[in-house]
Amino acid sequence: MNDLLLRACRGEAVPHTPVWIMRQAGRYLPAYRALRKRYTMLEALRDPDLAAAITLLPLETFDLDAAIVFSDILPPLIGMGLDLTFVPGVGPRLEEPLRTTKGIDRLRVPPAVEAMPETLETIRRVKPILRVPLIGFAGAPFTLASYAIEGGASRTYSRTKALMYSEPAAWDRLLTKLTTVVADLLKEQVKAGADCVQVFDSWAGALGPADYVRFVQPYSRMLIAQLPAPVIHFSTGTGSYLNAVACAGGDVIGVDWRVALDDARKAVKRPVMGNLDPVTLLAPWRELKAHIDDVLQRAEATGHIFNLGHGILPETPVENVRRLVDYVHTATSQA
Ligand code: CP3
Numbered sequence: 537m538n539d540l541l542l543r544a545c546r547g548e549a550v551p552h553t554p555v556w557i558m559r560q561a562g563r564y565l566p567a568y569r570a571l572r573k574r575y576t577m578l579e580a581l582r583d584p585d586l587a588a589a590i591t592l593l594p595l596e597t598f599d600l601d602a603a604i605v606f607s608d609i610l611p612p613l614i615g616m617g618l619d620l621t622f623v624p625g626v627g628p629r630l631e632e633p634l635r636t637t638k639g640i641d642r643l644r645v646p647p648a649v650e651a652m653p654e655t656l657e658t659i660r661r662v663k664p665i666l667r668v669p670l671i672g673f674a675g676a677p678f679t680l681a682s683y684a685i686e687g688g689a690s691r692t693y694s695r696t697k698a699l700m701y702s703e704p705a706a707w708d709r710l711l712t713k714l715t716t717v718v719a720d721l722l723k724e725q726v727k728a729g730a731d732c733v734q735v736f737d738s739w740a741g742a743l744g745p746a747d748y749v750r751f752v753q754p755y756s757r758m759l760i761a762q763l764p765a766p767v768i769h770f771s772t773g774t775g776s777y778l779n780a781v782a783c784a785g786g787d788v789i790g791v792d793w794r795v796a797l798d799d800a801r802k803a804v805k806r807p808v809m810g811n812l813d814p815v816t817l818l819a820p821w822r823e824l825k826a827h828i829d830d831v832l833q834r835a836e837a838t839g840h841i842f843n844l845g846h847g848i849l850p851e852t853p854v855e856n857v858r859r860l861v862d863y864v865h866t867a868t869s870q871a
Contacts, residue, residue, distance in 0.1 A: 553868040554601035559847035577622035609675030615651025633687030663729030672730030676737035741773015760785030793845035797834040807839035
């Protein structure tokens with residue numbers, strides 16, 4: 537069993553730096569694209585056989601040090617009573633976004649065994665086959681709230697911020713409900729066999745540091761404090777207040793490429809994950825290699841999980857992923 541990822545989470549010495557890739561089971565893989573022609577995103581993640589096969593796809597192709605269960609951060613919103621569709625070529629959409637305090641009070645808080653049983657079953661199926669750690673995941677309360685309120689991606693997050701500022705009590709009720717749902721989901725993922733979990737706060741960077749501390753940090757802290765396995769706390773755009781993100785918790789802090797990894801390490805004083813710009817995988821090898829070298833040079837030999845700073849792009853050449861994974865292993869191998 538290769539447990540380098542778990543050792544890196546604890547800041548222990550490792551024979552080489554572990555590497556995995558956010559969205560590793562995704563559209564840059566021809567086999568994934570072929571499967572997705574026959575099933576919608578929701579069909580795929582609600583079918584444990586299919587989701588298990590997709591989880592394993594990247595591990596059959598690359599020498600990765602971790603698997604991440606194939607699912608998504610948004611389907612838990614369906615169990616809470618919101619509609620969600622994945623519109624091809626556009627992304628996830630809510631027909632009726634959350635826009636009223638009444639809507640917030642109507643939201644259900646179902647247990648994960650009822651609302652997300654297929655993802656738990658996917659974990660049970662892949663766990664016995666794997667020879668690397670299995671990562672479970674969920675969206676952080678803030679990122680889920682902003683998706684529920686905006687109804688899709690947003691440039692300004694104005695409706696989310698408007699609710700936060702104008703109805704602070706309703707904001708508290710909403711984030712508390714989301715925290716309950718996500719905490720239960722992650723605990724059940726660990727029970728089902730996940731070795732560690734990642735909390736995705738992909739949109740936390742929409743806020744300034746003071747608003748992060750006031751409107752987001754308390755809920756992320758409440759969530760992370762309950763989790764019974766190592767936690768990777770990932771966010772983007774938060775480079776100038778990573779200390780506040782780290783303050784909410786997480787054994788490992790995942791960072792994007794907008795911050796230098798050595799600065800991140802100093803700010804959070806614990807293991808870090810990241811942070812290659814995903815777009816460099818579209819560049820010629822000499823440029824890609826230079827960027828990988830820069831990440832590795834800024835990282836410490838211990839307490840680093842190599843990853844991209846955000847999800848891999850669909851147009852990424854498969855061959856570049858193979859080269860990246862193998863190069864990180866060789867370059868960091870302790871003789
Ligand atoms: O990392 C993995 O391979 C595990 C699976 C995984 C998916 N989504 C599958 C997926 C994970 C960890 C996620 C997380 C996720 N989903 C986040 C947080 C990370 C991030 O990128 O910020 C967010 C914000 C979402 C919501 C979401 N799901 C969006 C915005 C989109 C559409 C745009 C995009 O980047 O693809 C999705 C769809 C989605 N989730 C796909 C996959 C493989 C593509 C679906 C397809 O077209 O086949």
